[in-house]
Amino acid sequence: MAEKIKVSEAMVECLKAEGIKVVFGYPGAAICPFYDELYKSNIKSVLVRHEVNGGHAANGYARISGKPAVCIATSGPGATNLLTAIATAYADSIPIVCITGQVNSEQIGSDAFQEADITGSAAPFIKHTYLVKDGSMIGRIFKEAFYIAGSGRPGPVLIDVPMDVQNEMIEFSYPKSAVIRSYKPTSKGNALQVKRVIKEIKDAKKPLLCVGGGVFLSNAKKEVRELSERFDLPVVSTMMGISVFESDDERFFGMLGMHGSKTANRAVSECDVLLLVGARVGDRAISNPAIIEKNKRIIHIDIDPAEIGKNITADIPLVGDVKTVVLQILKDAPKLSHSDWISEIKGFDKQSDNKKSKEGKIDPKEFLSRLSEVMGENTHVVADVGQNQIWTATHYKMKKGRFLTSGGMGTMGYAVPAAIGAKLADEKSEVLAICGDGSFQMSFMELATAVQHGADIKVIVMKNNYLGMVREVQDKAYGGRLIAVSLEGSPDFIKLAAAYGINGVSVNDEKSMTEAFELLKKNTPCVIECVVDDFESTL
């Protein structure tokens, strides 16, 4: 008979077997048995300063590593604090595995201290949950959780483990694979549909490729770029698809949608065949799908059958994993040329929005554009939420690095913790967190995490003293009656950084900008404040 071990030890063995090197979390009594076993392992345990940021850090880590990442919280408030991070990961289909402690089994349902029904409360925005009732199932549950999180359309999975279960003694072996009869995601595309896609693009005069976050989830950047090249397809992207193509790619025309570029939107409106790849036609990307459905043919490639026909009706639906399907297409794809159409799109681009900034204020778009020139080509960029997100999405020129943001949920405070996760997943590359003065104040406590764990992240705070995007809405739609949007009372961010032992520069002219760009070259975390006009607009 095999030697028995504690369930908590088995949980750590499961993480090791999944190749987990770092976990992000916040301990509490109900998860202490598990933490005690982590103590004995080589897994790096990162203490965040708020549970939600543990979830966001795992989110950043997962995006960069391409594999499910782990966050941990204790029962009750620890677990409920994770909810926003779970919803954020769910909206962007990011694989994270959340491990929460729970009160002792016999206390469940008794409103015990720090008891919350976390599997129940996460249900609407999580891919799957487990409440572990029998410790001997732990291996199977972890195997399934990692498999579910990372396969098909990825997403968050939560494992809730009561404290007494963590202390159970079990015979443990980690299953080699997960067999779930009710869960069999499709990866290969239907061969007939693949043929129809090729024919449709061959027949098209003005085809347009629209790439979404699914391209990254499927690790298909290379294949999708090859698709654009082979068919000579002009490309636009959703916010989640930014950095699939480098910003200066000759066929790339930027982000579409509500906050997108005029060129990209006009290309969408004038194309005759729209090829959507790993994009779910969210309302911020395509606000009126009915118009688009009417006058063009739509090819929709997505791994989630429920996304096809949900927001837009596809003429040619193709369910499958982006990489697999694109490779299937490439196998039989002829070389095409659409040079006339591409030059037509290039001709759309005649807007010039170069305006002179006020004395002592910096044009955020120009700043971000110049920032992208001084950063290394592998820099990953994490945009927070608000005006800063749109400015970054449209004006930071992405090269080989990845653009990360909370696209679906629009969760403020995402950037700093996600940047820490991204940095720990790829320590060789620079990681920028670009925030507003609103969003930065939702998670600046994680500067301590960055310092403590040596995550050399560069934080840029676009400071306009307002919740700029809401201020803009109140200006335009509520008669300029500004309420609860002024950030008066904010701290001096440079002094704040100094309190964490982090260097900072406030940029308000050419000289300070040069200083800031110098500071960014150092191998230490830093905070750069960019002073923007209070009433700077998003677009």
Next chain:
Amino acid sequence: MNEMKHTISVLVENHAGVLSRISGLFSRRGFNIDSLAVGVTDDPEISRITIIVSGDEHTVEQVEKQLNKLVEVIKVKTLKKGEKLERQLVLIKLSVPLEKRSEILTIADITGASVIDISQTTMTLLLADTYPNVLRFEEITKPYGVLEEVRTGTIAIQKGSETMTFKK
């Protein structure tokens, strides 16, 4: 768009919490459930849920697809009109004075209901029938004074040799 009633049969893992995932899905996505009935099948590991949902074709397609996304859902099938047999069960407790007992027995006889309980002043009837017949039965018994009525959700099965059992 046509708002119609659709019958969806769902095979699920017989786990704790599955029903709440399913009912939660309906409220979250704004689908309207008319009725929901659940019970274990001949395979004790599998439960079968019958859901009657109102909506147009697009809604039903989304319901099917979203149900399929739940990890514990094994199989989803919309049973087509003309190819399905549906029943629901109703229990009605009537206020019946002695002299009316034979009338109620006649009604039970004609409608196919059975009397499952009787007291000095009441009779309790059971009917398992199609939804329209249950409605008709309600109409007929109403004049006798309904003290209480309990109905189950509709359950459904395919006609003929068609099945939706899950083969291991």
